[in-house]
Amino acid sequence: MATLKDVARMANVDVSTVSRAINNTSYVHPDTKARILASVKELGYQPNVIAQSLRQGKRHTIGVVVPRLHMTVFAEIMQGIEEEARRLGYATLICNTEDDSKTERECLTRLRNGFVDGIIIAGTGHNGRLLRDIRSSGLTITQILRQQDTTLSSVIVNYENCGYEATKYLESRGCREIGLINGTMKIAPYQERYNGYHRALKELGLSETSAISSSPVNSLEYGYQCALDLLEQNPNLDAIMAAVDVQGIGAMRALKEQGIKVPEQIRLISLTGHIIGGMLETTMTSMEMPAHEMGLKAALMTIRDIESPTEPKTPPQHLVFTSSLVERESS
CATH class of the missing domain: 1.10.260.40 (lambda repressor-like DNA-binding domains)
Incomplete structure (x- = not known):
């Protein structure tokens, strides 16, 4: 050589x-x-890129920690992150955690000890102290989709409004028994979606039916099992809101197996729209977020902070996007 x-x-x-x-x-x-x-x-x-990076004090690399890419909105977000990072001369390293806090901690430790200048994370909420410690050591941290810690910058969606508007929409379509497939309340978006759902039900004088499964939350199996749980809790169910598209697809399968027609008997809506929802046999109504743009903004925010000449770094920034309703066949 x-x-x-x-x-x-x-x-x-x-x-x-x-x-x-x-x-x-x-x-x-x-x-x-x-x-x-x-x-x-x-x-x-x-x-020798590594030696060069050490001399310059910059690695020009961002670590991205997400629960899963397959069939989730994180895939679109990741495309935005990579596109903007590449434009600005940065590479990306991706870690999938499946929302396991131990796996997340291991990923964060490796990234911290490796060659990254900053980290973009959709966290579990269980490693806040480690994230703050990484931030205090000089690495930039940006939260994406999940704002678990207000002391760290974030790019998120107004999830409470999303849950609220979706519930009101279903009620306007004649639904009175609206079920929610949700995730653990320890992860901010699930708590906030529930808050919006609960607030709308209270205003409308409707009762709550919600389900949480033990399966990995971003999976078909999760939506499938939760839909069955909702039906068992409330046989009169006439609508289901799924936190994410992949859960909605699983729910749609469960309904089909039970001989329940969508939308004739039960209307179905996803609270986190993904491009796949529009390609299903019965296309799925969803609250769509600008995922690609959010990825672009998260990368830009992170790299600007990395390259900021000021010490200490700039105060945390919080960018909040809104979702918009896209009506399709399932509602």
């Missing part, structure tokens, strides 16, 4: 001149620089 010295020898210059030419740290005569770059190409020289 070619070294910096090999390039210098071929170009007939000092090693320091090669370094300046490659890194653009100071002026090198155009003819000399052209000769150096020609030697780099001929020898196939590859700079």
Whole structure:
């Protein structure tokens, strides 16, 4: 493997001149620089990115910690993050946790001890102290979708309004027995969606039917089991709100197996819309969030903080998006 010295020898210059030419740290005569770059190409020289990063104090890499990418809104968010990071000269490292706090802690520790300048996380809420410690050590932290700690920057959606508006919408369609497939209240969006749902029911004088399963929350199995639980709790159910699309798909399967038609007998709506909802055999009504734009903003916010010359870093920023109702066949 070619070294910096090999390039210098071929170009007939000092090693320091090669370094300046490659890194653009100071002026090198155009003819000399052209000769150096020609030697780099001929020898196939590859700079030591890790050593270079350590010298510069920047790795130009962001770690992204999410529960799951497959069939979730996090896939669209991740595309936005990667697109903006690449535009700004940063790479991304992705960790999937399946919402397991131990796995999350291991991911955060590896990222902290590895080569990242900042972390974007959709957290479980169980590693707040570790996140604050990482932030105090100088790494940038941005929460995406889940604001578990107000001392850390975040890019989120108004989930309470989402749950509230979806419930009011279903009531306007004639529904009186509205069930909610939710997740653990320890994760902020699930608590906030429930708050909106509960507030709307109270205003409308309706009773609550909600379900939480032990399966991984971002899964078909979770939605399937919760739908069966809702039906067992309330045989008169006429609407189901699923926290995320993948749960809604699982719920739709459970309803079909029970011989219940959507939307004739039970209307179905997802509170976190994903592109897949519009491609189903019975397309799914959803509260759509601008996931790609949220990813772009999270990456931009993170990199701006990384590159901020101020110490200590800028105060936490909180960007809140709104969801919009997209009516489809399931309601």
